[in-house]
Amino acid sequence: MAEAHDRPPEKFNIRLRRYDPESGQAPYWDEHTVELEPHRSVLEAVLQARDRFDGSIGIRCSCRQAICGSCGVRVNGEPALACHTHLDAALASSGDGIIEIEPMGNMPVIKDLIVDMDAVHWKKIQRVTPWLLAKEPVPEREYVVPKESMVDVTQTMACIQCGACVSDCLAMEVDPGFIGPAALAKAYRFVGDPRDAEQFERLNDLAQDPQGIFDCTHCFKCVEACPKDVNPMGQIMRLRRIAASDQHIVDQNNGVRHEKAITGLIRGYGLLHEAELIPRSYGGNSWFAKFTPPAGKELLSSLPVILRGLLRGKFNPRIAIFGHKIPPADLKSVQAIYDKVESREERYELNLYITGTDEDNAPVPAEPEQAAVGASTEGSDS
Amino acid sequence: MKVAYWPGCVSRGFTPELHGSMAKVAPLLDIELVELDRACCTGAGVIAEHNQELADTLNARTFALAQQVDGAAMMMNICSTCQGAQSECQERLDANAEYRSHVNQTLASEGLSYESGLTNKNFLWLLVEEIGLEALNARVKRPLTNLRVGPFYGCYIVRPRKRLGIDAEHPRDDYLHQVIEALGGTVVDYAGMRKCCGFPIITMNKEASLKQAGRHLGDAANAEADCLVTPCPLCHLNLDLQQPLAEKAVGRELKMPVLHLPQLVGLALGLDPKELGMGRHVVRPTSVIDWSSSVVAAAA
Numbered sequence: 001m002a003e004a005h006d007r008p009p010e011k012f013n014i015r016l017r018r019y020d021p022e023s024g025q026a027p028y029w030d031e032h033t034v035e036l037e038p039h040r041s042v043l044e045a046v047l048q049a050r051d052r053f054d055g056s057i058g059i060r061c062s063c064r065q066a067i068c069g070s071c072g073v074r075v076n077g078e079p080a081l082a083c084h085t086h087l088d089a090a091l092a093s094s095g096d097g098i099i100e101i102e103p104m105g106n107m108p109v110i111k112d113l114i115v116d117m118d119a120v121h122w123k124k125i126q127r128v129t130p131w132l133l134a135k136e137p138v139p140e141r142e143y144v145v146p147k148e149s150m151v152d153v154t155q156t157m158a159c160i161q162c163g164a165c166v167s168d169c170l171a172m173e174v175d176p177g178f179i180g181p182a183a184l185a186k187a188y189r190f191v192g193d194p195r196d197a198e199q200f201e202r203l204n205d206l207a208q209d210p211q212g213i214f215d216c217t218h219c220f221k222c223v224e225a226c227p228k229d230v231n232p233m234g235q236i237m238r239l240r241r242i243a244a245s246d247q248h249i250v251d252q253n254n255g256v257r258h259e260k261a262i263t264g265l266i267r268g269y270g271l272l273h274e275a276e277l278i279p280r281s282y283g284g285n286s287w288f289a290k291f292t293p294p295a296g297k298e299l300l301s302s303l304p305v306i307l308r309g310l311l312r313g314k315f316n317p318r319i320a321i322f323g324h325k326i327p328p329a330d331l332k333s334v335q336a337i338y339d340k341v342e343s344r345e346e347r348y349e350l351n352l353y354i355t356g357t358d359e360d361n362a363p364v365p366a367e368p369e370q371a372a373v374g375a376s377t378e379g380s381d382s
Numbered sequence: 383m384k385v386a387y388w389p390g391c392v393s394r395g396f397t398p399e400l401h402g403s404m405a406k407v408a409p410l411l412d413i414e415l416v417e418l419d420r421a422c423c424t425g426a427g428v429i430a431e432h433n434q435e436l437a438d439t440l441n442a443r444t445f446a447l448a449q450q451v452d453g454a455a456m457m458m459n460i461c462s463t464c465q466g467a468q469s470e471c472q473e474r475l476d477a478n479a480e481y482r483s484h485v486n487q488t489l490a491s492e493g494l495s496y497e498s499g500l501t502n503k504n505f506l507w508l509l510v511e512e513i514g515l516e517a518l519n520a521r522v523k524r525p526l527t528n529l530r531v532g533p534f535y536g537c538y539i540v541r542p543r544k545r546l547g548i549d550a551e552h553p554r555d556d557y558l559h560q561v562i563e564a565l566g567g568t569v570v571d572y573a574g575m576r577k578c579c580g581f582p583i584i585t586m587n588k589e590a591s592l593k594q595a596g597r598h599l600g601d602a603a604n605a606e607a608d609c610l611v612t613p614c615p616l617c618h619l620n621l622d623l624q625q626p627l628a629e630k631a632v633g634r635e636l637k638m639p640v641l642h643l644p645q646l647v648g649l650a651l652g653l654d655p656k657e658l659g660m661g662r663h664v665v666r667p668t669s670v671i672d673w674s675s676s677v678v679a680a681a682a
Contacts, residue, residue, distance in 0.1 A: 170577050170594070171578075171583070171590065173577075174590045174593040174594050174597065175587065175589075175590040175593075210587065211587075214583070214587075215583060215586065215587050215590065216583075217537075217578045217580060217582050217590075217591075218578075218582045219537040219541070219577070220466075220537055220538070220541035220542055221537075221541065221578075223541065223542045224541045224542050237427075237430070237431045240431050241432060244432065245432065245433070253586045253587070254585045255586050258428070258585045258586060259428055259431060259432050260432075262425070262426070262428040262429065263425075263428065263432045263436075266423045266425065266429065266440075270422040270423065271391040271394070271395070271422065271423050272391035272392065272395065272423050272426075273395075274392065274396045275396075277585070281585035282585065302627075304626055304627075305623060305624060305626060305627060305664070308626065308664050309623060312661065312662050312663065312664060313661070313662050314396060314397070314398070314399075314623070314662050314663075314664065315396060316398065319394075319395055324391070324395060326419070326420060326421070326422055327419070327420060330420040330421075331422075333443070333491075333492045334422045334443075337439050337440060337443065337488055337489075340488055341433060341435050341436045341439055341488065342433065342436065344435075347433055347434070347435065348434075348484070349434050349435070350434070350438075350474050350477075350478060350481050352474065352477055352478075355478065357477035357478065358477060358478055358479055359477075
């Protein structure tokens, strides 16, 4: 590390996305050459350009050490904290040797690299009631809870509200009303807190909302975007899991039915029986689902697609009707696994963020005490 | 090379042309496929959403079956979603010996046990890392000259990077580009190539799901792609099977053919579009078939 810090200043070319909505002009690109040591940050490069060449460049920043979450931007198309991205790394990931810096996505631009967090991010955070709704009676002094239950929510507590996940959310891109990864991770912060009194109400609210937990497309964009390993998508999956399995919520968006359809079909066939997936997601996990009004309506609306598929020989009618199965003995084994795991009193979940890996936890081998070994060898009588 | 082959469910169900074309292409690349016909669905992330240990145990069973295949160099899949779902389970199983042994206790009644460190590669990764782009290029009989191909990676095979082993030495999120070029085609870049096809929410928010598919297809059409190619059969369902509905969702005609990766490879290796099952697509790959017959005619 010391070597990287010792390198002398170099010239870096940066390309900034500039935009001032009040000017009436379209956004444009603005290039500058800055001179900094390679281990310095993209934020420092922007600030140098502002100080030396153009005082009107807009960027928001505060702590400059990846704690306050103010300087979220896109560097070479990927969301990042400007203060936490080294210039040499940014140069390596640039397409043409020029580091490209843009405002985050999915939020309106106020000016240049500053986006309107209030209009999107904070509004969504407020949507999930981001405070503890304490269990009664409130103890005279502090609540006493098992240590593990608080460790469980520490991952979501690591969020610094930078908006990087919101910027890249692909569901929000087509459906701006989606509550989104940051707010839903925050929701798990309280759903998973044993002191909170309203787990059911919170989950039912987020499950019934058409733009709630079942609107996430499971695309891993937020997992990749987060500079703090919060794994928002993983938290959304936990919200779904608790809503369906512990609170027995059935939502109006087919979310829980869809989950039960897939797990049920794999239990019954070993493989996914695709033709049954849509009727069961709309009508419930049974062969008769296709005769329920919601499933019938959906199948009818998909008729043009179904007919075209049949016409092209895309579906084998035998597989479409009877599904495909793994051999009976194997299916029995798969079902035995379902029975054993699902009958456990508590679900066994391994969160590597909390536990670390065996490699992380391996005892650090003691430094070979070379001098001492050498001395003893030399000093031995043999 | 011999591989323990996991075709997945959809490649044998609603996209039979994928499994079929893989079977045709494998011998041309000296890949011997030993099908894991006893293994069950990976759960596509949904079983993990329901119960993580259940997903990990079912996939550990598949991994254990793969490890029993005599002489297999590794496990291979042809479904990005399977790759993503399996990689997630494998990450947990490999990370923690105590957890692995807990899962193996459930498998013990069947005499199975998963040992950490299985190599499991999507056909795309195997093409680049095991066969090699030069060797692939050397086998091309009908270069895809002037065919403009848009890569559609989807999500599960490109994110999260660390879990999927994507780094400077293994730019796996760029392999479709490299393969298209090795086959002699022209790569068409467009905005949606590493975005979500929308399939996971098709039953929950159909409008948003179809809008996602429609936008990416539209982006590719704007970039003048002749066709897309994808390593994921679930993406194929939303991009091809649902394309007539996606057209309505975005209010424009798309008519964008979407090929499975083995179909594109097979085409360049000289196979006939029909035997690669291209007639089974909802959007007829006429741009591709016309192109290939004109090339055949020119060669004749």
